[in-house]
Amino acid sequence: MSFLFNIRIIKIFFLSLLFIASLCIVSCGELDFLYDSDEDESTSVDTWGQIMDEPADVFVAADLSDAVKNGIVTGLAKAAEVWGNYGPLEYWVLGTEVDAANDLSELYCERRSQRGDLYKSNCLAHNQQSDHGFESYRKVGYDAITSGQASSSMGRNGARDWGIHRFTSSYPFGFDSVLGATPKGEMITVYHEYFHAVQHAFVFSLDFDERDELMGPTWFVEGAAVYMAELFVRKMLASGDLVMTDNNDLDTFKVSFEFKMDSGKQSIDNDCPGTSFKDITYELGCSYAAYDLGAWAIAYLSDLVADENALLNRFYPKLNELGWEGAFQASFGISSSQFYADFDGFLIKDIEEQSLILSDL
Ligand SMILES: [Zn+2]
Numbered sequence: 082m083s084f085l086f087n088i089r090i091i092k093i094f095f096l097s098l099l100f101i102a103s104l105c106i107v108s109c110g111e112l113d114f115l116y117d118s119d120e121d122e123s124t125s126v127d128t129w130g131q132i133m134d135e136p137a138d139v140f141v142a143a144d145l146s147d148a149v150k151n152g153i154v155t156g157l158a159k160a161a162e163v164w165g166n167y168g169p170l171e172y173w174v175l176g177t178e179v180d181a182a183n184d185l186s187e188l189y190c191e192r193r194s195q196r197g198d199l200y201k202s203n204c205l206a207h208n209q210q211s212d213h214g215f216e217s218y219r220k221v222g223y224d225a226i227t228s229g230q231a232s233s234s235m236g237r238n239g240a241r242d243w244g245i246h247r248f249t250s251s252y253p254f255g256f257d258s259v260l261g262a263t264p265k266g267e268m269i270t271v272y273h274e275y276f277h278a279v280q281h282a283f284v285f286s287l288d289f290d291e292r293d294e295l296m297g298p299t300w301f302v303e304g305a306a307v308y309m310a311e312l313f314v315r316k317m318l319a320s321g322d323l324v325m326t327d328n329n330d331l332d333t334f335k336v337s338f339e340f341k342m343d344s345g346k347q348s349i350d351n352d353c354p355g356t357s358f359k360d361i362t363y364e365l366g367c368s369y370a371a372y373d374l375g376a377w378a379i380a381y382l383s384d385l386v387a388d389e390n391a392l393l394n395r396f397y398p399k400l401n402e403l404g405w406e407g408a409f410q411a412s413f414g415i416s417s418s419q420f421y422a423d424f425d426g427f428l429i430k431d432i433e434e435q436s437l438i439l440s441d442l
Pocket of ligand 1: 273274277303306
């Protein structure tokens with residue numbers, strides 16, 4: 082089982098504000114461009130939040146396998162099929178080899194330059210030196226492969242002001258079935274990342290602080306992505322809408338969530354004792370508890386209104402107009418402060434009782 086860890090970083094990237102949610106991974110080579118359908122797209126018309134026909138643009142380093150390429154393309158397409166196809170979306174995937182990473186960076190920066198997003202020289206320098214430039218993502222994968230320690234990092238790094246959803250990923254080694262990771266587990270990660278695009282598609286402001294406030298607390302942003310990915314990969318595998326042929330089956334939804342309850346509580350106890358799950362941020366050592374217990378929180382809220390897809394059926398369509406708290410109350414029938422009090426009580430129940438709210442998948 083690979084480790085997932087997410088961080089969120091706010092930084093100034095030239096004139097753009099970026100933010101990043103990272104997950105996990107390992108290995109790398111040359112340049113391979115898999116999918117590009119928007120050579121003539123215009124950025125003059127703001128199509129933000131509209132369902133699109135064009136599939137995601139996936140760019141993978143040339144040292145990555147067909148299994149990795151196909152896994153990412155399939156994951157983004159299938160998640161879009163069930164949640165709506167939001168874009169334009171660029172998904173950049175690093176491998177482990179320096180030459181391949183540099184070639185991918187060259188392609189990326191040429192694209193930024195041609196679209197008027199960044200100066201190419203600045204873009205190349207950023208990719209080489211920044212904490213979240215391409216080289217940093219390559220190194221995560223390289224270090225994982227060379228150390229044998231499963232670790233990965235991937236995230237949506239903007240960019241509303243460019244009119245796109247831009248993702249960067251370290252080596253998604255689960256699609257190659259290495260370091261104990263599996264293709265189906267990696268598919269959950271791709272769905273998780275894509276759900277962040279869905280979330281952002283419902284927030285229209287160009288102002289970073291406004292966007293941040295509308296997105297809500299860390300537990301909500303990440304818990305939603307975890308819950309939706311864990312649920313919908315299993316639902317689509319069960320229905321045959323998603324076909325994966327590897328022999329490693331996922332844990333059941335309940336087993337997966339029982340693990341999250343334990344790991345979330347342990348993370349708080351060990352790394353930020355006394356902190357309420359609602360106050361956990363990306364910067365805290367227990368940040369992963371926001372993912373684990375946040376996923377339970379979304380399950381709890383969905384159960385409250387007897388709709389496992391309450392986020393997309395109720396919450397997100399109201400978000401931009403009502404704001405986070407307004408959409409929360411309109412969707413779930415209680416204030417967030419009431420929810421926090423109720424959910425604290427839920428968290429101390431025994432796991433058999435807690436698991437009654439979970440789908441049987
Ligand atoms: Zn995330």
